[in-house]
Amino acid sequence: DWTTDTYDAIIVGSGPAGIIVATRMAEAGLQTLLLEAGGPSYGITGGDLDARRPSWLSGTNLSRVDVPGLYKSIYTTNDGLTCSLNSYGGCTIGGSSAINAGLFFKPPTSDWDLYFPEGWHSADVETANQRLTAQQPSTDNTSRDQVRYLQTGYDAARKWIVDGLGFTDVDLNAQADEKTEVFGHPVFDYADGQRGGPVVSYLQSALEKPNFQIQTNVTVLRVERNLTQATGVYANITGVEKVISLNPNGRIILSSGAIQSPKLLMMSGIGDPAVLSKIQAAGKMSTALQSSDWINSTSIGAGLFDNPNTFIELEGPAIQSYVYSYDSPIDEDAQAYVQNRNGPYTFASETAVFFDTFTRDDGSNVTFQGTIDSSGYQDYMSNTTITLNIYGTAGLKSKGNVVLNEQADFAPGADGNVYYSDATDAENIAGFIYKIFQKLPDSGLTSLNIPQDATKEDIQTYITTYSAYALGSVNHWSSSCRIGECVDAQTRVIGMDNLHVVDGSIVAPLSVNPQYGIMVAAEKGSELILALYGKSLDGTNL
């Protein structure tokens, strides 16, 4: 009975971080348990495939998760892959890596050097980076036939951004350090026309180890602890609440994502005492835990980040937009995918990406990213319209908090400070949009929702006023349990001996979409945690 066994390492959450940490713990020979609140995702994770796919995939070994082109429909037809627990992302094997667009951009070395503390600079994470690259395939040309599909948006964007504005065309991961005026093809963590990611690249090797197991449909409610020593997790296992225990020298690693991991700490008596009092009063904290045992820290959940984004709807006579369909794709495209892994369904709709970095008067940097999608959005769905999604990325100054909603049984969420609480961010992003708009008229593209001659002030007002096109969340949650404030440089929760957080929570806002950097952090975290067991990555004693 796995629930009465004891473990050297219990990892909570099977997102990209949790899978990598669990795999490395198992490879080093530790008795490893990975707990996941959700259920199966990719075809290879088993379960009822028909419950997780449209009928055109019947008779294959694919679930909708495997087909990159189906990612966009996740919030309309979720097939049980999201849940109220992880309301901002995937709640399934792979976490959000099973439902995301798969964009896989290596962060520039400057992100580690500028935004991470001692011990986490680029030289410190270099071997972690190399391990990730060795284990996780990626590609900027997804179709087996090596044809790049849906390129009218790419061509128009290239004319605008490269020919018009003078950005340099680069290989975005090979030249990852270049984040000033660069343009390129998006890179995805796919392999052979199917979604890749840690479920394919890491979890499958962990599953071969007799000392590894994953248990799904297990929701951890809190960490059990004896003062500074974690002793196990208290979990809901298909309706029954139970403690799963650690071995005496064991460790718990929370990898539940940047929203859930801070919540689990708070439910375990670690956090802001005002919040802890409410949790205790509601009877949700272990009765064994006295308020004198609380670890008071206002850093838990503080610093929460997500990219503020703006959709710019662009029309052009040469554009042929493409709308992916969950249940009735164009027959030819469905056949090309199912029979040969060719065509538009081999990628998640993004056709071009560009970056720019701006140095402020105070010498600090801020980076911007633009991603071209294959279709229009909401009110702008003509077949000559595409969407440009502009994010502000590394160096933004706004920071939010993870807050617990008492009415909804302490469901965690973001407070109102995440987007644009520091006006500098809106000013900088508006300045970037203004800059690129100066060459828009020559490109043959027309902006439909922001006037091309808008002033910087008009743009700033547009991007900070909530609409279907502005202030939407892109679910790139990070930074809610920062290294040096919430966890130490070994990823150990400050005040605890053997409780760690390794996931988006410990990663600072990056220049690029977060998944790659989170996976590097998980590789680095694994190495550091194994050293605390006295082990190296291959399991030899240090």
Ligand SMILES: Cc1cc2nc3c(=O)[nH]c(=O)nc-3n(C[C@H](O)[C@H](O)[C@H](O)COP(=O)(O)OP(=O)(O)OC[C@H]3O[C@@H](n4cnc5c(N)ncnc54)[C@H](O)[C@@H]3O)c2cc1C
């Ligand atoms: C729709 C969408 C599109 C995205 N697109 C991209 C992209 O293209 N490129 C990119 O780089 N990033 C993208 N992201 C972001 C990226 O997927 C996340 O940053 C990344 O997955 C976070 O990894 P994580 O390990 O921190 O947590 P998560 O992926 O959130 O995984 C956490 C896991 O823990 C489980 N869990 C939570 N609480 C508990 C509990 N109490 N008990 C047990 N299990 C629990 C959850 O069910 C989940 O499986 C996207 C995200 C979304 C939602």
